[in-house]
Amino acid sequence: MRARNSLARLSLALSLAGLCSLAAAHSLKPQRAVEGITEYRLANGLQVLLAPDDSKPTTTVNVTYRVGSKHENYGETGMAHLLEHLIFKGSPKYPAPWDEFSKRGLMANGSTWFDRTNYFAAFAANEANLKWYLEWQADAMVHSHIAKRHLDTEMTVVRNEMEMGENDPGNATTQRALAAMFQWHNYGKDTIGARADVENVDISRLQAFYRQYYQPDNATLIVSGKFDANKVLDWVEQSFAKLPKPKRQLKPTYTNDPVQDGENQVTVRRTGGTAQSLAAYHIPAGPHPDYAAIELLNLVLAQTPGGRLHKRLVEEKKLAASVGHFGLALAEPGFTSVSAELAPQASHEEMNKELLAVAESFASQPLSAEELQRARTKWLNDWERRFTSPESVGITLSEYIAQGDWRLFFLLRDRIKAIKLEEVQRVATEYLQRSNRTLAQYIPTDKPLRAPAPSFVQLDKELAGFKPQAAAQAVAAFEASPANIDKQTQLSQLTNGMKLALLAKPSRGEAVRGQLQLRFGTAESLQGQQAAAEQLAAMLSMGTERLNRQQLRDALDAAKVELNVSAQRANQLVLSWATKREHASEALRLIAEMLRQPRFEAAALEELRAQGLTAIQSQRDEPQALASVVAQAALNKHPRGHVFYARNFAEQEQDLKALKLDDLRQFHARFYGADAGQLSLVGDFDAAALKAEAEKLFGSWRATTRFARTGDKASDQPGRVQQVVTPDKQNAMLFGILPMPIDDDHPDRAALQLANHLLGGSMSSRLWMRIREKEGLSYGVGSGVSLRPRDPDSAWFLYAIFAPQNRAKVETALREEVARALAEGFTAQEVADGRQALVNESRMMLAQDPALADLLSRNLYLDRRMDRQQQLIDAIGKLTPDAVNAALRRHFKLDGFQLVFAGDFK
Template sequence: MMHLKRSVLAISALFLLGSGPLLAAPGKAAAPATLEAQAGGFSSYVLPNGFRIILAPFPAAANVRIELLVKTGSKLEGYGETGMAHLLEHMLFKSAGPRKDIKSDLTALGASWNGTTNAERTNYFETVAAEPDKVDAAIRIEADRFIRASFTKEHLASEMTVVRNELERNDSDAGSLVMRALQRQSYFWHGYSRPTIGARSDIEDAPFSALQAFHKKHYRPDNAALIVSGNFDAARVLALAGKLFAEARNPASPKITSWTREEARATTNRSELTLPAGKTIAASAWKLPGMTERETYALDLASSAICAEDWGSLRKELVLERKLAVSAYCGTQIQSDYSLLIASASAGKDADAEALSAALRGHLEKAAANGISAEQLERARQNELTAWERLESDHETLAPLLSQAELGGDWRLFFWQRDMVKAVTLAEANAALKKWLVAVNRSDVLLRHADGVSAPEIGKATPAAGLVRGKTWAPVAKSADPIPTSVGELARATQKITLDGDKARAALISRRTQGNLAWVVLANDYGNEATLSGRRAACAMGNNLLAYGGAGLSRDQLSAKLEALQAEWSLGLGGIVLEAPRQNIDAALDILLAAWAAPALPVNEFERIKSASIASLEAALKNPGNVAATQSGLRFDNYPAGHPLQPRPLEQQLAESRAVTLADATACVNDFAGIGHVRLAMVGAFTPQDVSATWSKIARLPAARIPYARVRDVAVPTTVDTTPIRISMPEKPNASITGAALLAMTDESPDFPALRIAVKILGGDADSRVWKRLRETDGLAYGAGVSLAGSSFEPRSRVTLQASAASDKSEAALAALQEELVRALKEGFTEQEVSRAKKAWAEERKNMLRAEKSFAGTLAQGLYTGHDYAWVAQYDAKIARLSTAEVNAALRKYLQDAPIVWAIGRGN
C-alpha cells in the first residue's frame, strides 16, 4: 500500500519517463463520452480511446471520492517483473507534467489519499470536500498522473528502498508469511500465485528501462477507468474528465490480457515454515470459481455457518470446546478469475501444529459434507443484505466495490452480486459446499495418491455482459441532512441535557443522518485508584468477557437478536456503544442493557480470552520493537507500586495474565459493571425527550458496588535515565525506532496549540520534515513521524518520534530523527511552514465534520474532559491565530531540554 511521500522532479530530460499513454494530436477536438450503461442511479461512459468514466452520485454526501483504476496487478507481471505493478504505484506519486509532487498537491487540497495494488489492479484514490473546484483539481491531478507521469531513475533509487522495507516488514509478520505460502501453494500456473510485493531480487535489481516498459504496456486508456462517487455535479465532472482523459492514446501494441488457466488436478499441497514467531499457525485454502459464477456466492453464503465469528461452528469447536486454538478464522476471497475459501487457526508457541492443522481442515470438510440448515442460510443472507443497506449511506465503502466489479468485467456486477445473495437456494448452498470443500482441492499438506478421485473442473468464466444486460436496479443513495460545515455549527447543534446531577450527564445532536442511522454511546466511568490497583489483567479479561452473553442469552443468541436489528455494538465495563437504524435503536439498547445487568460470563470464553492474552504477550516478547517500546515506557515510571496507570514489563504482564482466574475476572465485573458515572451521548433523529427516556431505562440498572473517582495521573518525573535502548533478536529484518519524552503540560496549557503545530511541521504529515528526510530524501524508512498526545487533566503529555526501517538501517534512521529534531530547535520553522501546517490542520478538521459516525464518541468524551465542540472551535481559533514566533518558542520551551529516551528494536 502506498503511503504519504514527497520528492523533487528531476530536470534532466534524459531520465524522464516518456512511455506512458500517448497524447492526442494538438488542436484536435476530443469526441464526447458515450453513455454506456446505467444502473441503480449510477452510470458509465466510454471515450473513443476506450477510457471509462463511472459516476455514482450520492447527493447527501459531504465529500467526493475520485479513483483512477488501472487494470493491472501482480497477476500480469512477467519473468523478472514481480512487484513491478506495486513499485510503479509508488512511482506515480512522484512528478507528473508540471507537478513536482503529486502528494503535496493532494495534501494542499485537504484530500485523504492513497494508492493500492493487488493481483488484479492498481488504483489511486482521494477523498475531497464536495466543493466543485476541489473535485476539478483532483480530476486534473489524476489526468496528469495517468498521462504525464515523469518519474526518474533517482525516484526509483529512493523509492526502491522504501518498497524493500515494506517487504521486510511483511517478512517480519508470521501471518503474512503463512498467507503468502498458502497463496503460492493454491495456484500452479496462474499469476495469483505471486504475492503483490514481489521478489526482493526484482525490487532491487530491475532496471529503470524495465519499469518504463511495464508502464507503457499497461497504463493505457483502454485499460483504465475513473470512478467518481459522492456529492458532485455529474455534468461538470463528465465534461472535465472527458476532455482531460480523451487526450490519452493507446500504443500500437495490443492490450495485455490473461488467458492462463489452472488445470484440474486431484492434489493436496503442503508447505511448512519454521521461524521464531512466538505462536503456532495452521492454514488451509480451497480453490473456487471466480467472480461471475453463481456457485461462488452460494458457497460464500453457506460458509457463514462455519466461519461467522459469533455463531460459526469453526471457532466454537477449535477455540471454545476443544481449546486447540486461541483464534480461528475462515472466509472467502472472491476475485475475477478464481476465488479461495481460506481458513486459519493460531495457538501458543508450544501447540501441536499437526493436530491444529488436522482439526482445522477436518472441521471445514466435515461441516461441508454435513451441509447447513435453512435457518443458517437465512441468517447469513440477512447479514449480507444488511451490509448492502449500509452502503446506501456510505459511498466511500461502496465505490471500491464498484471498482472490484469493473475488474470482473462490468461494474454492474455490483448489483448482480446482490441478486445472487437474494436468490441462492439451500440446495445450491449445500451442493457448493460438498463440491468444492474436498481434500483433493485443498492446499496445506503433501500430495497424496487415491484411485478414482477427480477434482472439480472450473469452466470458462461466464461473460459479465450477459448477467447484467437488460436489468435495472433501484437508486442506492438516500437523502439526509447536510453535513455540518464547521465545528461551530456542531457546537450550536449540541444540546446538553441534565439527567441526575453529577451521576449522569447527556449530550445530543439531533439530525437526519445518512441511511437514517443513529448512535448511542453510554460511557460508564467506574472504579478508583485503590480498587483498580493490581487488577489490570483481571479487569481487562472481565471487560472482554462481559460481551459474551447475558440475560439468559448466549453470545450466539445475543448476536443473532442484534443482527436482526441491523445493529453494530460493543459492551464492556466502560459501557455500551451502539449503531443501528433509528427505528431499531430502542429495541437493540434494551437487549444490551439486559445483558449488561445479568452477564453470562461463560467459563469457556474466559479460557479463550485468557489463552489469547497469553499468546499475544508471548509473541510480543519475541518482537524486538515491542520489547524496546515497553522498556522505553518503564524509564518514565514514577508511579506508586500497583497504580492503575503504571507501566509494566512484558514478563510481568505475562505472569499476571497466567495467574488470572475466572473468579478474578468475575470479581471485576461484580465490582464495576453497575452504574458508576454515566456519560450519555446520542446522535440521530432523537429529541430531548428520547434522551430522558433512554436515561430512565439506564437508571433502573443497579449501581456499581465500588464508587467512582477519577484516577489521577502523577507529575512528570524529575529525572529520567536517557541511556539509549537497543534490543536485538534473530531473523527480524525490520526495526522500530522511537524517541519519547514526557512534558509538564496539558492540552489546556496556553502553549499547547503552538506545540501541536510545531509537532505537525516536524513530523505530523506528508509535508513534514521528518517524513521528507527519512522517507523521501534518504529512503531510510517506510514510515516516520512525530506525534503529541495531550493530557486533559494532570500535566503529563507525551511526544513521540518514530520510524520503521530495515534492521541494518536502524542506526541511520535514528541519527536522522535526532538530526531533524536538533535542526528544528536550532533553526526554527519558517513562516511558510507554519502557514502550511495551519491550513492542513483546518482541512483535517473538515474531514472530521464529515464522519457522522464519530459525533457521538466526541460528545461522550467531551462530557468527560470538557472538550466539547465549542471547546474544539475555540482551540481551532487559537491555532488559526498562531504566529511563527509562538510556534518556535513552544517547541524550544518544551523540547530543548526535555529528557528523551531513544530506543531501537531490530534484528541482529
C-alpha cells in the same frame, strides 16, 4: 396558427437548451445508472462513475487501473506495486504531490492487488481541492516521471515494506500456500514481487509497463460523496478528455491452472510468533454464480461465535485460540482459506486434523437453514454498511471493476439474497474437499475426487438478467461546523447523573452511531484490577443472563448492530456501535443488557485467556509491539498494579494466568454503573424516544464503588536510548516518548499541534521527507503529540520502521533533522501550508459520525462544548512562524525521549 405553435415550441426548446448549456458545459451523457450510481464514458475510453451523497460534507475520489500483479511477466514481479510508489514521485507539472496532499488536507494513498491498482483521496467537500485532485490524477496517468533517480531512492522503502510482510508469520504462510496452490497463474505470486525482480528491475521495462496500462481506456474514475455532478463532469472532461485514446490493444489474459489432483502441504519455520495453520481451496472467479456460496460458507465456518470452526476448535476442543477466513473475489479462478491459531499447550497436529475435518464436513454434516440465514444476515449487513458510506463505496467498487464490471457489486448482493440451501450445500461439497486443498503432503490416491474445472465467465450472460434496485433517496445536507453541531446537539442528564449528547441529523441509510463511556472506581480501589477490567470488557459480547452467546450475536445482527467494546486502562470502558434508525432503541436495550446482566461462564474465560496468551506470545518478539512496551515501561512512576502502571509482556501474562472467574464477577459488582457515564448518539434517530429509553435502561443504575477521577503528572525519568534484540526479524522499529508536564489548556496547544505536523506529523513533514522520501530508509516514519485534558501529563512521541542494517542512518537523520528544525525553525511557507492542512483535517473529522460521537462523549465528561474545537481551529489559522518555532524549542527535547530501537541488529 399551426405554424405559430411550431415556432413557439422551437423557441422554447432552444431556450431550454441554452439553460442546460449554462448549467453543464460538458458533453457527457449517462451510459447506465444503478441504485444512485451513474456511469459515463469519455471518447478516449475512460469510464466515469458518479455516486453523489450530500448527507456528509466529504468527497472521495478513486481511480482504478485494471492492472495488478496478475499482468506481470517473467522477471517483472512487483512492477505494478513499484509503479504505485513512483506515481507519487510526481511529474514536471506536479513535482511534489505529497506536499499538496498535506497542504490541502487530503487523506490520500494507493494500493496494488492481483487484478488492479487504485489511487484514492478523501477530504472535506471542497470544489478547489476536488478540481485540483482530478487534474493531478489526469496528469499522473500519462506524465509521471517514472525515473531511475526515484526508483533508486524508493528501493529501500519497497524493500522495507517487503520485510514487514516477511516478519508476519501469517502473511508469509499465506504467500507460501498460494505459491503451492497455483502452478502457472500469477495469483500464486505475492503482489509485492520477488526480491530479485524488484531489486534488478529495468527502468525501461517499468516505463513500458506504465505506458501500456496507465491509459484512459484501462481506467475507471469514481467520485462519491458531496459534489456538484455537472461541475465534476465539466472538470473531468477538461482534465481527462484531452488525453488521447491509445492505439495499442490490451490482450486478455488466458493462463488457467488445471484442476488440483491431490492435497499439498507447506511448512514455514521461523523464530517467534504463534503457531497457526490454514487450509486453502481453489474456487471460481468472483463473477461465477457459485462464488456467492463461497462468501456464505466462509462465515458459516469461521464466524465467531456461531461458526463451525469456532465451536469445534475454540469452544469444544480448546485446540485454537482463534479462527478466521481469508478469500477473494477475483477476476479469474482464485482461492479461499480458513485458518486457526494454536492455543497454548495444544497439539498442532490435532488442531490440523480438526481444522480439515470441520472445513470438509459438509458431505457428512449438511448445511442447516439456520446456519445459512445467520451467514446471509451478517453478509448483507456488511454490504449495506459499505454501500451507505460515501467514503467506502468508491473504494469498494474497485474490487468489482477489477473483476470486469462494477455492477457485479449489486449482482453479488442479489445472488446472496436469492441463493438456495441446496446450492450452497453443492458448492461446499464440490470445492471444500481433500484433493482441492493445500495443507497436507501429497499422497497417491486410487480414485481421487476432483473439484469442478476452473473456467472463465461470460459477463454479458451473467449480467443479462440483472435488474438494479431503486436508488436510495437523497439525504439533506448537514453543516458540520462546531457552531451548528453545538446548536443541534441536545444535552441532558439522567436521574443518576449520567450525561447525554444527542445529535439527530440526516444520514444515508438512516445510519446511527453511538458511543457509551463508563468510568470506574478510584486509584486505590482499582489497584491490581487491569486484567479483570480487560477480560470483563471482552466477556460482555459472550452472552447475557437471558441470551447465550449465539443468541446475543443473532440479536445484534437482527438489530444491524456493529459493536466494538474496549477497556481503556482499568478505569474506563468504551462501547462504540453503528445501527439504523428503526433499530436504535433495540440496540440500546441490547447494550444495556450486556452491561448490566453479563453471562459469567468458566468456558468463556478460558477462551479469552487462551486468546490473550496467544496475543502476548505473538507480540513479545515483534519489533513494533516490543519497542512501544519497553518505552512506556521505562516511564513507570507508579507501583505495579496502579491504574496508570504500564505492564510488560511478562507481567501481562502473569496477570492473565492468575485471573479467576470470580474476579470478573466482583469487578462487575463493585465498579459497573452508569452514574459516571456519558452517552452520545449521532445520526438519524428520534431524540426524545432514545432519551426516554436511556432513562429507563440506565437512569437508576449506580456503581457500588463510586468513581473519582485519578489525576497524574508527567514522568520525570531522564531520557535514555535502549536497544532490544528481536532475532530473525527482517524489520526493525524505533519508538520514542517524551513526557511533557502540560495539559491541553496550555497556551501552546495550537502551536504544538502545528509544530508536530511540520516535524513528523504528515507526509510532507521534515522527518518524512528526509527519512522516507530523500533517503528511502523507512516505510513509515512520523511523530505525534498527545495533550491530556486536566492533568500535566502530555507526551510527544515518534517512530520509524526500517531495515535493521539502516539503524545508524535512521538515527543520524532523525538527530540532524531535529537539530535543523530547532536551529533554523520552520519557514513561513511551511507554516502557511501546515495551517491550511490542519484546518482541513479538523473539518474532515467533524464530518465523520464515529469521530463526532467520540468527541461529543469526551466533551460530556470534560464539561466542554464544540466551540472549543472552533477556538482551536481559529487559533491554528492565526499561528505565526515565530509562535510555532518558539513552542517547538520550548517543549521538544530529543535528549529527554525514551528512545527504543528493536530489531535483529547483527
